[in-house]
Amino acid sequence: MKPLAGVKVLDLSRVLAGPWCTQLLADLGAEVVKVERPRSGDDTRHWGPPWHGEGDERVAAYFLSCNRGKKSAAIDFAQPDGTALVRKLAAEADVLVENFRVGGLAKFGLDAASLRAANPRLVYASITGFGQDGPYADRAGYDFMIQAMGGLMSITGRPDGEPVGGPMRVGVAVADLFTGMYTAVAVLAALFRREKTGEGAHIDMALLDTQLAVLANQASNFLVSGEDPPRQGNTHPNIVPYQPFEAADRPLVIAVGNDRQFARLAELAAHPEWASDPRFATNSARVANRDEIVGLVAEAIRAQPAAYWFDRLEAAGIPAGPINRISEAIADIQAQHRHMVRTIASVPMVGSPVRIDGERSDSDLPPPALGEHTDEILKQLGLGASDLARLRDLDVIGA
Numbered sequence: 001m002k003p004l005a006g007v008k009v010l011d012l013s014r015v016l017a018g019p020w021c022t023q024l025l026a027d028l029g030a031e032v033v034k035v036e037r038p039r040s041g042d043d044t045r046h047w048g049p050p051w052h053g054e055g056d057e058r059v060a061a062y063f064l065s066c067n068r069g070k071k072s073a074a075i076d077f078a079q080p081d082g083t084a085l086v087r088k089l090a091a092e093a094d095v096l097v098e099n100f101r102v103g104g105l106a107k108f109g110l111d112a113a114s115l116r117a118a119n120p121r122l123v124y125a126s127i128t129g130f131g132q133d134g135p136y137a138d139r140a141g142y143d144f145m146i147q148a149m150g151g152l153m154s155i156t157g158r159p160d161g162e163p164v165g166g167p168m169r170v171g172v173a174v175a176d177l178f179t180g181m182y183t184a185v186a187v188l189a190a191l192f193r194r195e196k197t198g199e200g201a202h203i204d205m206a207l208l209d210t211q212l213a214v215l216a217n218q219a220s221n222f223l224v225s226g227e228d229p230p231r232q233g234n235t236h237p238n239i240v241p242y243q244p245f246e247a248a249d250r251p252l253v254i255a256v257g258n259d260r261q262f263a264r265l266a267e268l269a270a271h272p273e274w275a276s277d278p279r280f281a282t283n284s285a286r287v288a289n290r291d292e293i294v295g296l297v298a299e300a301i302r303a304q305p306a307a308y309w310f311d312r313l314e315a316a317g318i319p320a321g322p323i324n325r326i327s328e329a330i331a332d333i334q335a336q337h338r339h340m341v342r343t344i345a346s347v348p349m350v351g352s353p354v355r356i357d358g359e360r361s362d363s364d365l366p367p368p369a370l371g372e373h374t375d376e377i378l379k380q381l382g383l384g385a386s387d388l389a390r391l392r393d394l395d396v397i398g399a
Contacts, residue, residue: 002029002361007191010089011035011070012098012110014042016143016173017127017207019066020180022097025187026069027352027362030095033377034067034368035086038074038398041370042067052347059367064347069363073378074371074398081396083108088381090115090122095187099127102137112202122200123190125183131206141207143173150175150211155218158233167231179210240286241265241297244323247306254301254309255319259283264316268309269300371399 007030011022019034019042026032036042048060073089076082087109090096096115098105105111112124126132129141147153147169157168183205190201212219218229221237229237234253236242241262244251256262259282263275274280274296279289286293301309306322313320324332330341330350342351345366352362374397375388383391391397 003356004029007031007095008093009033009095009097010086010093012086012096012100012105013127014099015044016066016176017179017183017205018097018099019044020177021125021127021183021187022070023066023068023363024181024184024352024354025095026365027354029361032070033089033093033373034070034072035075035077035089036072036370038076038371038395041072041074045370057369059369064349064367067367068344068349069365070368071365071373071377072368072371072399073374075374076396076398077108077110079394079396081391081394083110085378085381085391085396086110087115087118089377091119092381093119093122094191095123095125097125097127097183097187101140102126102128102132116200116202120199121194123187123194123203124200125187125203125205127179127183127205127207129207131209132204136208143176143207144169146175146207146211150208151215151219152211155215155229155231157231159231162233165231174214175207175211178214179205179207182210182213235290235294238287239283240290241294243294245298245301247301247304247309249305251323252301252306252309253321253323254297254313257319261316261318262286265297265313265318268312268316268318269297271296271300369399371397374399 004025007025009022009025009030009032011018011032011034013019013022014036022032022034034042040046042063044063044066045059047062048058050061051058052061052064053059075085077086090110098110103111106114112126116122116124128137129146130136130139148167152174153167153169156170158165160166183203186203186205190203194200217238221227221229234243239255239257242255242257244253254265256265259275262280262283263272266272266274274293278285280286280293310320310322322328329335335341339360340351340353342349342362344364347366351360354361378388378397388397
């Protein structure tokens with residue numbers, strides 16, 4: 001039995017932050033019903049290329065990345081009959097996840113206060129750009145702008161003055177992804193508390209809040225020093241050496257995390273005296289003399305090919321690795337051993353990284369076709385064939 005077996009999740013979210021949360025809940029065993037607009041569905045169904053499938057059945061790879069394990073019900077809840085259906089689903093749900101603008105669902109009576117009045121045990125999670133209150137609460141929020149506003153781009157990319165220097169966004173939508181993960185954690189905490197109190201909760205998650213939280217040591221660096229951390233490219237603000245180096249044939253990353261590892265690196269580089277040199281003996285000294293020690297290490301690494309260094313660094317317990325393309329990362333023998341790539345109903349995808357008691361914790365349901373489960377889900381609410389036909393004729397439901 002998976003940990004969330006028996007938990008019912010109603011997913012009114014779209015794009016990434018909300019769907020990432022509900023996919024994780026599905027992987028952990030929850031039954032997730034994704035409500036989508038008839039005919040169009042989640043925006044990301046159309047965010048291609050690349051596409052999976054052909055013709056009218058094709059779906060964007062983007063959608064496939066965050067909707068495993070769900071059932072799709074195509075319901076237009078802008079119509080009164082559709083609103084009534086979603087209210088019925090919410091009355092039987094344990095969790096509801098939505099990422100509409102603040103107040104956007106109130107006009108349908110699908111806001112937290114309305115649905116929790118009917119179902120006090122409901123854990124209702126709202127995801128927005130800026131939260132349910134504050135001067136920006138009414139603004140829309142997208143990952144790119146949140147990475148910019150939240151300080152992440154100011155520390156990502158090469159320093160000004162270097163070739164292609166300047167702020168850079170991270171290559172995946174980390175503000176969305178982290179918010180989805182934090183939301184899932186909050187949902188689990190609220191479900192745990194509900195077991196003691198019988199009461200659900202209204203969870204208020206904001207992309208900007210999450211982005212600030214995951215600045216982690218960089219935000220702490222500012223709070224302690226009062227100075228904005230600079231962009232450093234591929235170097236680390238607090239640890240040296242911790243960056244790429246060019247071997248004789250290709251680059252590799254070396255991540256020295258403590259002084260013991262640095263002493264072993266000095267021996268491998270045939271310069272054991274570095275470890276006792278007061279300029280380099282401690283990490284704080286190496287940070288203060290960054291350019292000098294990085295230059296010395298770089299000179300040593302250039303003398304041999306990457307394979308030479310990988311063997312010796314691994315034997316010495318010094319973290320190091322290649323800079324892989326995605327194709328190379330997926331093909332890596334460790335990723336293959338951990339079965340991180342799987343195919344469900346002909347759909348290739350990266351699986352969940354969660355392992356519980358040695359078992360993978362991800363769903364065996366492929367991402368759903370739009371409205372694939374509409375009839376199944378509504379029949380469970382007691383609707384008959386004539387009811388479904390009437391609602392379909394009115395364009396309240398689809399598929």
